Amino acid sequence: MKYVEVIVGAGSAETVRAAAERVKALDVRLGPVGPDGLQAIRLLVTDNQVQRLLDLLQGLLGAQPSARILVLAVEASLPPPDEEARKKEDSATAAREALYEGMDKNSRLGPNYLILVMLSTVVAAIGLIEDNVAVVIGAMVIAPLxxxxxxxxxxxxxxxxxxxxxxxxxxxxxxxxAVALTAILGWLWPTELSSREVLSRTEAGLDSVLLALASGAAAALSVTTGLSSVLVGVMVxxxxxxxxxTVGLxxxxxxxxxxxxxxxxxxxxxxxxxxxxxxxxxxxxIRPRKWLExxxxxxxxxxxxxxxxLTLAVLTLVVLERQYRLLPI
Structure with missing residues (x-):
């Protein structure tokens, strides 16, 4: 469940209440009107109601520059929701705005991202060279990809x-x-790299396609349902x-x-x-709210x-040709 707190002019309270009724909010609480003429209204909704409510409120209150909408997580609820409500919560999709906020941060190139890439690359390279699976997996935990x-x-x-x-x-x-850093490590390494961990990543197969498809699907599903994406991030x-x-090495x-x-x-x-x-x-x-968008x-x-x-189809053909030695590369 989520609390959606709406801060609007006092004259818009009934508009917010009507939106709450349309989505069948579990509870609506109106706060006192402040000296600035604004009023805080708190609505309790299930996860599968959040997106529809946000779309309604943005459409109704978009012209008010002072309006603000806050979405607050509910850690626990007593008494707990019934079984039917729990099933709806489990299948609900995270609100578009919540997804966007998290993804927007992850899309930005900053010093923390670069440092984590360098650290995870060094650890992964050492694990590959030393044929140590545990070290390679450890590198994946800190990789921000x-x-x-x-x-x-x-x-x-x-x-x-x-x-x-x-x-x-x-x-x-x-x-x-990652490629540049490991290329330097490969150039400096005094012996030939022939570990199983390295050589296993110099050939692609159909199993590689299935692994990556499963990883991407699991990652997207984890973020849209609000589940922890740490382990899925390791898989990706x-x-x-x-x-x-391996390319760099x-x-x-x-x-x-x-x-x-x-x-x-x-x-x-x-x-x-x-x-x-x-x-x-x-x-x-997961789609935009407005028709033009x-x-x-x-x-x-x-x-x-x-x-x-099309790109995946071409790459898969190349893989098949390499496997059957029809395309010398």
Whole structure:
């Protein structure tokens, strides 16, 4: 459940109450009118009512510059909701605005992001070189690659071009930084890199496509349902960071053929994660509020999905040709 607190002019109290009745809010409380003429109204709603209520309130109160809407989480409720209400809560989708706020932060390129990419890359590279699975998994815990990839899919779902641009830039910088850093490590490493962890990421297969698709879908589902995305983020990072690190290590070792194989795996994983997360956002109903924005988002979604599907199809054909040695690379 959520508390939606609306701060509006006292004359709009009945408008807010009518919106609460339309969505069948569980409770409505009107606070006193302040000396500035504003009144706080608090509405208790279930998670599956939040988005509809926010859309109604934004449409009704959009012309009021002093109006403000706050969404507050309810940690516990006594007595607990009945079983039917609990099922609705479990299947509810997080509010569009809440998703956007989190994804907007994750799409921004900042010093913390760069530091985490560098640290996780160094740890992952050491784990790959030493053939230590535990160290590789540990690197995934701190890798910040989930956020910008999901932000890219959300930006497409909402038709938000600035969000898409920021996300693409953040993803590209993170991957290029990981490749450059590991290329230096590979060049400095005194012995040949032949560990199983490294070599396993120099070849892509159909299982790689399925892994990345599952990772992207799980990540999008976790954020839209409000569940913890920490472990899912680890899964997504496993699909992205080790291949990027392997590309750099192989380039540093002077092995362009193996680096190309790792780059193919990385490309497949990036495309699959973004395609799967976009499809989940679509089926969860993550769309803009206004009609014009919906039309723009629809066009962006069609172009986005087609590009990713075609790219994935081409990459899959390359994988199959490499596996059956029909295409010498």
């Amino acid at each position: 989930l956020g910008p990839n999901l932000a890219l899919s959300l930006g497409t779902a909402l038709g938000d071009v600035p969000l898409m641009r920021r996300s693409v830039r953040t993803v590209l910088v993170g991957i290029l930084l 990072a496993v699909a992205l960071l080790p291949p990027a690190a 192989m380039l540093g070792q002077g092995e362009p053929g193996l680096a190309l194989g790792a780059a193919l795996l990385l490309a497949i994983n990036v495309v699959s994660v973004n395609l799967a997360s976009k499809i989940v956002f679509f089926f969860k109903g 919906k039309e723009k988002a629809k066009r962006a979604m069609v172009a986005y999905v087609l590009v990713w599907i």
